[in-house]
Amino acid sequence: MPYDAILSETVTISGHNGDNLEAYLSRPLDATLRGGVVLIHHIPGYDRQTKEMARRFATEGYIALVPNLYHREAPGQSPDDAAATARNLGGVPDERLVGDVKGAADYIKNLSNSNQKVGVIGHCSGGRQTFLAACSLPLQAAVDCYGAFVVKSPPEGAPFTFTSLIHLTPQLSCPLLGLFGKEDSFPSPEEIEELDAELTRLGKEHEFHSYEGAGHAFFAADRPSYRPEAAVDGWGKIFTFFAKHLS
Amino acid sequence: MCTYRTEIIETKGSGKGTLAWTTVDEATVYFDHPVHAPFAHSINIDFRNTALTNGERIALELEPKSALKMAQTILQLLKDTPIEITELDNVIA
Numbered sequence: 001m002p003y004d005a006i007l008s009e010t011v012t013i014s015g016h017n018g019d020n021l022e023a024y025l026s027r028p029l030d031a032t033l034r035g036g037v038v039l040i041h042h043i044p045g046y047d048r049q050t051k052e053m054a055r056r057f058a059t060e061g062y063i064a065l066v067p068n069l070y071h072r073e074a075p076g077q078s079p080d081d082a083a084a085t086a087r088n089l090g091g092v093p094d095e096r097l098v099g100d101v102k103g104a105a106d107y108i109k110n111l112s113n114s115n116q117k118v119g120v121i122g123h124c125s126g127g128r129q130t131f132l133a134a135c136s137l138p139l140q141a142a143v144d145c146y147g148a149f150v151v152k153s154p155p156e157g158a159p160f161t162f163t164s165l166i167h168l169t170p171q172l173s174c175p176l177l178g179l180f181g182k183e184d185s186f187p188s189p190e191e192i193e194e195l196d197a198e199l200t201r202l203g204k205e206h207e208f209h210s211y212e213g214a215g216h217a218f219f220a221a222d223r224p225s226y227r228p229e230a231a232v233d234g235w236g237k238i239f240t241f242f243a244k245h246l247s
Numbered sequence: 248m249c250t251y252r253t254e255i256i257e258t259k260g261s262g263k264g265t266l267a268w269t270t271v272d273e274a275t276v277y278f279d280h281p282v283h284a285p286f287a288h289s290i291n292i293d294f295r296n297t298a299l300t301n302g303e304r305i306a307l308e309l310e311p312k313s314a315l316k317m318a319q320t321i322l323q324l325l326k327d328t329p330i331e332i333t334e335l336d337n338v339i340a
Contacts, residue, residue, distance in 0.1 A: 043279075043280075044280065044282055074302050077301070077302035078302075080282045080283075080306075081302040081303070081304060082302060083282075084275065084293045084302070084304055084306065085302045087253060087275065087277070088255065088273075088275050088293070088295070155252060215287075217280065223280070223287070224285060224286065224287050225287050
């Protein structure tokens with residue numbers, strides 16, 4: 001019987017500008033060399049659901065690390081309060097996000113059982129930030145789950161500093177898996193088509209799947225947006241993709 | 248979908264949080280996914296005392312029809328109350 005154990009714990013990593021950040025690490029406990037996954041939490045924050053995903057990646061054989069992107073503004077606050085504080089302050093600056101993901105990737109690579117391959121995944125706002133990280137850092141795989149504002153900028157008047165990322169597409173450093181809902185408006189099917197075409201034009205390796213009957217946040221198992229068929233199929237595609245690129 | 252639409256307004260008033268009453272001098276109002284309410288989207292309001300840095304807020308997540316009814320009720324109350332008391336004119340309910 002194979003040894004079957006994971007360890008999940010809060011650790012401190014060095015993020016953008018060397019800032020100390022809280023992060024959630026989940027990893028298999030054997031000595032086998034493993035690929036790593038930086039899991040970017042969604043706008044609702046560094047929450048229970050995101051930590052559950054990290055543990056799932058660990059049970060599938062990956063070193064998973066979730067940096068708390070709101071740690072600076074809201075140390076010690078509950079995830080929902082921290083998310084509200086961060087929203088009130090305009091969200092996470094793009095430059096800082098890239099630095100924090102780099103810090104998380106470096107932390108993984110410094111672990112004794114890292115195989116030096118690191119992927120990134122995020123949902124919702126984390127999907128956009130996944131694309132941003134994959135265009136800004138040398139990574140081995142990226143999974144964008146319904147990230148909005150990759151192709152289009154936020155609506156007029158929204159007090160957020162970020163813009164679209166389509167101009168960064170030539171810098172995409174790794175294969176990209178995109179999982180989307182056909183009934184989503186942010187991002188819309190038209191935006192996905194545009195991104196797909198741009199990636200194809202630039203010869204960037206990518207694989208997009210858009211699910212019928214699914215809108216935004218179809219992976220969120222405790223929300224009304226959950227769509228089990230899309231979510232189960234999507235999880236399968238994520239693990240197939242990471243097995244190919246992070247092994 | 249995540250609308251990201253957020254409005255921040257100054258307020259003068261008080262609210263009661265988990266421990267005690269506090270001044271609320273700012274409200275963040277947004278239409279987006281709720282954390283707790285069992286709907287895909289809601290009107291969310293976070294009342295805050297900006298002098299506090301511990302993230303404490305008085306939070307509401309209202310289903311859109313409830314939020315509309317709340318807004319209409321507030322407007323109606325302000326319209327029906329004499330201007331000498333509200334010091335507001337031209338309230339449209």
